[in-house]
Amino acid sequence: MAELRVGLVGLGMMGRHHARVIRETEGITLAGVADALGDPHGVAGKLAVSPDVDALIALGIDAAVVAVPTAMHEAIALRLAEAGVHALVEKPISGDVDSATRVVEAFESRGLVGAVGHIERFNPALLSLRARLESGDLGEVYQIATRRQGPFPSRIADVGVVKDLGTHDIDLTSWLAQSRFATVSAQTTLRSGREFEDMVSFTARLQNGVITNHLVNWLSPMKERVTIVTGERGALVADTVSGDLTFFENGTVRTEWDSVMAFRGVSEGTMVRYAITKREPLRSEHEAFRDAILGVTPPAAVVVTMREGLENVRVAEAVLESARSASTITISA
Structure with a gap:
């Protein structure tokens, strides 16, 4: 080489x-x-x-x-x-x-x-998740939800949490679903006394119909990096801090306990944490x-x-505009 x-x-x-x-x-x-x-x-x-x-x-x-x-x-x-x-x-x-x-x-x-x-595209848990989606393990994908929280990073001074951390979730969501963002609706807040937002919550719909939800902040005492993909056969949960991927299967065994059945949209099935090779991303x-x-x-x-990176910035700016205008923003093609 x-x-x-x-x-x-x-x-x-x-x-x-x-x-x-x-x-x-x-x-x-x-x-x-x-x-x-x-x-x-x-x-x-x-x-x-x-x-x-x-x-x-x-x-x-x-x-x-x-x-x-x-x-x-x-x-x-x-x-x-x-x-x-x-x-x-x-x-x-x-x-x-x-x-x-x-x-x-x-x-x-x-x-x-x-x-x-x-x-995050190179995190072993997300690489495995993407491969399983591509092979049809979940069937049709319904929803992607992410949580990215942690303490305030003093090293970041020229952008807010949307463009710093939120672009991770924008990118990985579009990549997992193999679809661009179509609309976003967001709320932001500033609690740390700096120029830029330090907390955001936004929902979105992708062009292929998948709905998404994202919670990102710099104000949490614990570090959390979780991606949950829900589909017709269950849910895949990736923890990108530990590099773990877990499958929660929709149950095929009938529940006979009436008081439990009343609270479940689908029954619980097998839960599997996959053994995957963990290389440094x-x-x-x-x-x-x-x-x-x-x-x-x-x-x-x-x-x-870089063109994918450009699209991530475009979506991030739509998130910020949605928060400013208190409206749902349609992202141009």
Whole structure:
């Protein structure tokens, strides 16, 4: 396998993990790092810390990972595209639809691989869930519900919870159902005294008729990352913190206890927690990015494209507009 020279822009909380995984992944090498604020976590090792993306490009890199604040994504991504460098940009791809569109067009027009770091696509529980949906284990899918809650992240300052965390659920929901969002209706609130929303609850309907429900906040003392897909044969529940996937089957055994029967729409069936291989999602993401650049067939996994990242920002903006206007928003095709 050819060795790709990869640069890393941003050495903060997420950048330090990218540095580690790049060094551990076959077929790629960490050729340089850049951060105007230095190396707070000491991940550069023997590499000199470049002051900006231009200095990193000058090292002769094939690809780059962009792990800087969202407000900086567009400028750095466009500079990488101009230099002919493939890029994996952390989510969200950019802060708004217009800037995200410019990034997408820059990479597509040059035939470069542009990916977005929606890492949940590579979580083993969700990969298994998607495969089981595709094989028809649930039959027709009725509903997808997600809960993504946790303590306030001091590192996030330039976007609210919708574009930071909510885009994860927007992306994974559309990917699981293989359908775009059609309408959204949302409520947001600000409780932490900062500029952006820190809590959102929204419902949606996808173009294929699946209904969805999402609870996302930065104000919970416990961390929760749960996706529930309900269909005609039962429900699949993915916990992406532990990487577990559980199937709750609709029962086929008749319940004879009348007082219990009165409270159940369907009877309980077998519950199974699947044994699945649990690989680090970030490693799988980097392998997918590598394979996309090298044209490996079949790839280890499929990257989240920049155009998909753009669609996630479009839906996120519809969620925010719904909350502002107290109305249901139809998302344009």
